[in-house]
Amino acid sequence: MKLVVRVKLLPTPLQASVLEATLTACNEAATWAAQVAFDKGVRKNLPLRRLTYQEIKSRWGLGAQAAQHVIKRTCDAYTTLAANVRNGRYGRPGSKRHTRVSGKPVVFRPRAAQPYDDRMLSWQHGRRTVSIWTTGGRMKNVAFTGQAEQLEVLARYRQGESDLLFEGGQWYLIATCEIPEAEPNGHPVSFIGVDLGIVNIAATSGGARYSGRRINRRRAKDRTLRGKLQKKGTKSAKRRAKKYAGREARRNKDINHKIAKRIVVEAARTGRGIALETLTGIRERARLRKPQRTTLHSWPFAQLGVFIGYKAQRAGVPVVYVDPAYTSQECSQCHHVERGNRPSQAVFACRSCGFVEHADHNSSHKGPSRNYWCVSGQSSVVVACMT
Structure with missing residues (x-):
């Protein structure tokens, strides 16, 4: 690689x-x-x-x-x-x-x-x-x-x-x-599902959550500062705005590296693979209020996926990509899909079977009833079907 x-x-x-x-x-x-x-x-x-x-x-x-x-x-x-x-x-x-x-x-x-x-x-x-x-x-x-x-x-x-x-x-x-590359694990015991978001940058089916609240507050302060500098419009203000933009990009990259490394290490240690969301078109699919759009568009979701992919490839961990459609509304236990299953941003409560869990953890199970998972970044083909 x-x-x-x-x-x-x-x-x-x-x-x-x-x-x-x-x-x-x-x-x-x-x-x-x-x-x-x-x-x-x-x-x-x-x-x-x-x-x-x-x-x-x-x-x-x-x-x-x-x-x-x-x-x-x-x-x-x-x-x-x-x-x-x-x-x-x-x-x-x-x-x-x-x-x-x-x-x-x-x-x-x-x-x-x-x-x-x-x-x-x-x-x-x-x-x-x-x-x-x-x-x-x-x-x-x-x-x-x-x-x-x-x-x-x-x-x-x-x-x-x-x-x-x-x-x-x-x-x-x-x-x-x-x-x-490391010898790929062609027979993982199971898969760690990874759900990507804004409040929680990543949540895994194993129960780990990587909160984004602290970094989101920092990013909001950076955006406010850059807005003031851009409004001022002087040469020194433009230099400072460019400097802060570079600093934010490096900070985001460092966070994504750390999250990706922890997820891959956990998967390699337990002999499991990693299931990621297909991120293509995420900005077009998302329907957010105006204040939330900047947060979504400025976070490098694709970068986190790339980091997980290449680190997993080096460690021999298989990576599969799944369709994220309705994973936030689908119950990971009975697979009932309904918008009302999400009474709030953080809570998932199935109206069919009564299952209750943190919403991001529920989404990280990636809809195990779906059998069409495609493998990326592996030297050998691995077919993963969860039932």
Whole structure:
């Protein structure tokens, strides 16, 4: 399986200026190639290369490999844009946002990440330095650092491309590593159902609840502060707003990592698999009042699902995805479905059999009468049917 390791570069001021000039040149070339692709209606790598390759090399002084990566990045950006438009991320066709996004070429930020392959970048793990291609020539002895565990993984399993990234005033390399998977558990004794929510970020069928009340209060304060800064509109206010937005994203990511790790460790320890909700279209399915919409749309539910998926894959824990429809209204004991089974947000009380439980715990059982569960992220196929 593929994982990424993020290492921090420690360039000298002169090295940093050369890296910045390299990123700027690559992204200017990518923006120009995106304009050509938009004007000519070309979205494939080979046709776009015929139109732009020589111009990129001569105009921005990029090497052959760098020029090809720039063109591939442009094609990938249009592929991602088309998928997002198709999936409704930018609203419905004809809406203002949809028209604005689909009606203009892709633009790359001056310091957007640039991919490097092994012909452009080499690692000296013993000295903890890298030799990296730049527009000013090959630059050697650029120091890097990171956590000991990550550096060990990097030295043993690095394979494929690495991305040069400038973020928050620091330089990073995002390296791809091919990690061997654990032997998958093809016969789990049962499955831990995981219900995702807002009041409780996650609740499992084993009785664990990961409350979101504290983090939701913190997020509400952050939103209020960002609103004040955005309303002020000065340059310093915008810098502070951007800083707080990044801090919130890192906090959310850390919480999702911790929740995912605890769920996977529990499943591996008890020999069980994990049943997750299918999150596709969660924002369109949810019907919330206006004050609740921001909370739903800003929490990275998909990120938590991805973290659980890859951690489970490393541990050999099977993961299945189930349809979440009506799980909040269905009794986990008799499977009676009725809206009145939820007298309040936290309480589930079945009107048919009288079963009473916390609503999130009831939902985490994932409707065991449903027999159509599909497996994702496993090297071998596991068919899971609960009766």
